[in-house]
Amino acid sequence: MSKIRVEHLKYRYPSSEKLALDDLSFEVDEGEMIGIIGRNGAGKSTLCQAFVGLVPHFYRGAYGGKVVVSGLEVLKSSVSQLARRVGIVFQNPFTQVTGSKWTVYEEVAFGLENLGVPRKEMIDRIDYALQLLGMEKYRDRHPFDLSGGQMQRMAIASVIALQPEILVLDEPTSQLDPQGSEEVFRAVHRLREEGMTVILAEHNMEKIARYCNRVMLLDGGKIIDFASPASVFSRADLTRYGVVPPVYTRVCRELNAKREGSPHFPVTLEEACEVLKGR
């Protein structure tokens, strides 16, 4: 059964005359990891907010169609009801920090307190999330005394502690160093293997190609394509949508190197090595 069902979703922000999301229909199965790509302004962040109900409940505006997440219809459910099933990590970690807590530990506890999770379980979940994100040593720091990258880790830990069925990540590692970013992606991958459904808006195409099983290409609020990374990144017209494929795909395209019998170009390091070795 599909974990997310979107039917003819249309949305317009209150101050705008243009549709930010224009007639989107798709389904996502449990345990999938979906990459959302497209130029800035294509609708990636708006779509992320539509899964958690901030669109339309917080932003208001004009809304049509239907979004169902984990069996809850977004339009008919409150943001707090949805928060029990769907967690979101915002693009800017500074936006996510509550500002009402004095330590990293309490900040991660915030969501759990609001859900009324028992104390013992709260402690376990916080410890797990802090450890998963490598933030234990900063547990007593003030949230605003963290560096940008540490704050981003804390924001992710806060959401993971909620154990959502669906995890929505809006450029979750933009401020992390390369190894830190890779660690977060591995952690998310592990959660996915445990059954979590993940939606990821991201500009790092190499990461998308490596970790996502399907990629949605958005432009002007419309779905241009929704298929395997290999299929989407092999499109000859990608740059028209403001997107550049992973470097592996670019090199292979330039050399016209494809795996025998495949219509698509390689999208990961391993695939590229396979078709390019011996050159």
Add this chain to the structure above:
Amino acid sequence: MSRVVVKDVCFSYRSGEEVLKGITLDFDEKSTAIIGQNGAGKTTFVKLLKGLLKPTRGEIYILGRSANEMTAAALAPFIGLVFQNPNDQIFRSTVLEEVMFGPLNIGEDPKGARKKAEEALEMVGLTEKASENPHDLRLSEKKLVCVASIVAMEPEILILDEPTIAQDHAGMAAIRQVIRRFKEQGKLVMGILHDMDFAAENFERVVVFHQGTVVADDDPREVFSRESLLQRAGLEVPHITRLGWSLGRKETFLTEAELIQSLRGEGSTDR
């Protein structure tokens, strides 16, 4: 000629926790990428250069002036810093006013400030947003407004703290254009970056910070060929470098074009 001289600089936010442990660096006009793990001291370092923080020990000279004795405001005409978080920088109610604020404050007349602001906005592709409220813009655009605000002040030294955050392909091109323009004018550009591909392609020198010290300082090809050092410093080699090595090449490739040329060259001798 040295633009920035840093002599044995130490800094700590709280006593007993040294964030920078005796940094000594000399910068000429070569564009420089600063890379390193989160918490390595990169942002602290550039805040010291900009005079927002003062070293607990050591000295900093900006264009021959001692930064230890100058306020951030007095340094502003010479050195510009684009903050990592645009919300720390933005405060005016229109994009144009925001970008004019800097030039006006360093003595530009309104007409001149407007002209410089408009040019800077054009450079980052935000001309059409000039009359909008910067707080209504998306993160990537806010970041570009912050870049334009500093570019409009025409400082001799430009520091960008993680400029590529949230940028799509077009935004990256705009940042690249700003860096190129400063290089052409013989001005020093420094950038703190987590995007190794971008660092490899756009900068002439790479400085690696690790736990408050500098562990490497060389041209990009040299730095990115030192895999075990990068590993230790929480970093990775650029994607294209990795692909080249995985294909058995000994050289450190920094751009797609370099690797493609190498692959083509060898391919043709086979035929």
